[in-house]
Amino acid sequence: MSKVTIIGATGRLGSFASHAISGIPHVDEVMLAGRPGREKSLMALSHDLTDSCAARGTGTKITWSTSPADYAGSDVIVVTSGVPRKEGQDRTDLALENARIIAPIAEQIGKYAPDAIILMITNPVDVMTAVALRYSGMEPRQVFGLGTHLDSMRLKVLIARYFQVHVSEVHTRIIGEHGESMVPLWSATTIGGIRISNLPAFSDLPMDEMVDRVKNSGSFIIKNSGATVYGPGDAIATLVQTIIGNENRILTVSSYVRSEVHDIGDTCIGVPARINREGVVPVSIRIEDAELAAFGASVEKIRALTRNIFEKMDELRSSG
Numbered sequence: 001m002s003k004v005t006i007i008g009a010t011g012r013l014g015s016f017a018s019h020a021i022s023g024i025p026h027v028d029e030v031m032l033a034g035r036p037g038r039e040k041s042l043m044a045l046s047h048d049l050t051d052s053c054a055a056r057g058t059g060t061k062i063t064w065s066t067s068p069a070d071y072a073g074s075d076v077i078v079v080t081s082g083v084p085r086k087e088g089q090d091r092t093d094l095a096l097e098n099a100r101i102i103a104p105i106a107e108q109i110g111k112y113a114p115d116a117i118i119l120m121i122t123n124p125v126d127v128m129t130a131v132a133l134r135y136s137g138m139e140p141r142q143v144f145g146l147g148t149h150l151d152s153m154r155l156k157v158l159i160a161r162y163f164q165v166h167v168s169e170v171h172t173r174i175i176g177e178h179g180e181s182m183v184p185l186w187s188a189t190t191i192g193g194i195r196i197s198n199l200p201a202f203s204d205l206p207m208d209e210m211v212d213r214v215k216n217s218g219s220f221i222i223k224n225s226g227a228t229v230y231g232p233g234d235a236i237a238t239l240v241q242t243i244i245g246n247e248n249r250i251l252t253v254s255s256y257v258r259s260e261v262h263d264i265g266d267t268c269i270g271v272p273a274r275i276n277r278e279g280v281v282p283v284s285i286r287i288e289d290a291e292l293a294a295f296g297a298s299v300e301k302i303r304a305l306t307r308n309i310f311e312k313m314d315e316l317r318s319s320g
């Protein structure tokens with residue numbers, strides 16, 4: 001029996017992610033969670049998703065709750081609660097506002113579902129993963145964020161199109177911040193198992209344009225359609241399936257890094273990590289000098305922002 005809870009389920013991303021998760025094999029229950037006052041919306045969504053499961057012929061049970069006590073028994077808890085950015089904003093602009101929303105949610109998860117695995121989505125996702133880790137009191141392996149998994153998928157599609165190959169032939173990773181300082185690992189990019197730099201077309205590859213397109217993907221979609229929904233929603237479902245199916249895949253997610261990448265760490269940031277039912281553990285890697293310098297800068301940026309948010313949260317709490 002597997003139960004997956006989505007906190008923030010009435011939101012644009014939360015509702016589509018709930019739909020995607022309800023189709024994962026061996027997910028028996030999807031619980032839609034939200035704040036008191038959202039009962040009608042949660043109930044209506046649960047009816048709609050139940051109809052969807054009936055139409056797809058799946059037996060997934062859809063439940064809903066506004067009580068954190070009902071987080072109990074969850075194997076995975078996906079958190080999408082919080083404010084999304086508006087056109088012109090950077091994800092980091094949301095840090096304090098969303099930390100104030102995520103901290104109490106994380107405390108309730110730590111209280112009622114201390115054995116669950118938390119998948120953090122709320123932006124800025126690296127900082128919110130650290131907030132969830134701190135306030136849930138859970139172990140680092142139990143708390144991770146969507147990180148640069150979606151960015152890696154966005155880059156993968158661009159590379160596949162350029163080389164006119166099926167996406168499954170491309171392996172690539174973006175590490176670091178889910179944001180401006182993200183770092184593409186061209187040294188870890190292969191096509192059909194061949195390192196990309198060994199292919200003749202590599203010298204003409206518009207690498208900077210491709211990375212800019214990935215960096216601007218979220219803001220482009222938000223500007224023109226209001227929110228990113230299907231890309232992150234299906235990426236969330238992939239991660240949930242990897243946990244529930246105990247798949248041991250290595251995906252690039254925001255995880256607490258100690259020393260796995262050239263001893264740089266003490267922050268939550270996007271790195272390759274092994275994911276299974278026990279949770280998420282970063283994989284030790286060595287990368288090229290230029291990539292390392294960029295990753296170091298990205299870690300410093302996120303570590304400084306995270307510390308700043310922790311200090312502000314401490315001040316807010318001590319002033320009542």
Ligand SMILES: NC(=O)C1=CN([C@@H]2O[C@H](COP(=O)(O)OP(=O)(O)OC[C@H]3O[C@@H](n4cnc5c(N)ncnc54)[C@H](O)[C@@H]3O)[C@@H](O)[C@H]2O)C=CC1
Pocket residue numbers: 008009010011012013014034035080081082083084085094098101121122123125146147150178227228229232
């Ligand atoms: N990491 C990633 O790749 C992605 C992250 N996101 C992030 O996910 C979050 C949600 O995005 P959307 O679903 O588009 O937003 P939305 O506005 O449609 O939904 C927000 C959800 O949060 C809840 N919420 C808002 N304020 C709250 C509060 N004070 N306490 C408790 N719950 C509250 C709302 O009830 C709603 O369920 C944003 O922070 C967004 O930036 C979105 C897409 C991709």
Ligand SMILES: O=C([O-])CC(=O)C(=O)O
Pocket residue numbers: 084085091123150217218219222228232
């Ligand atoms: O861009 C945003 O704010 C939402 C997000 O993180 C993404 O889709 O990459």
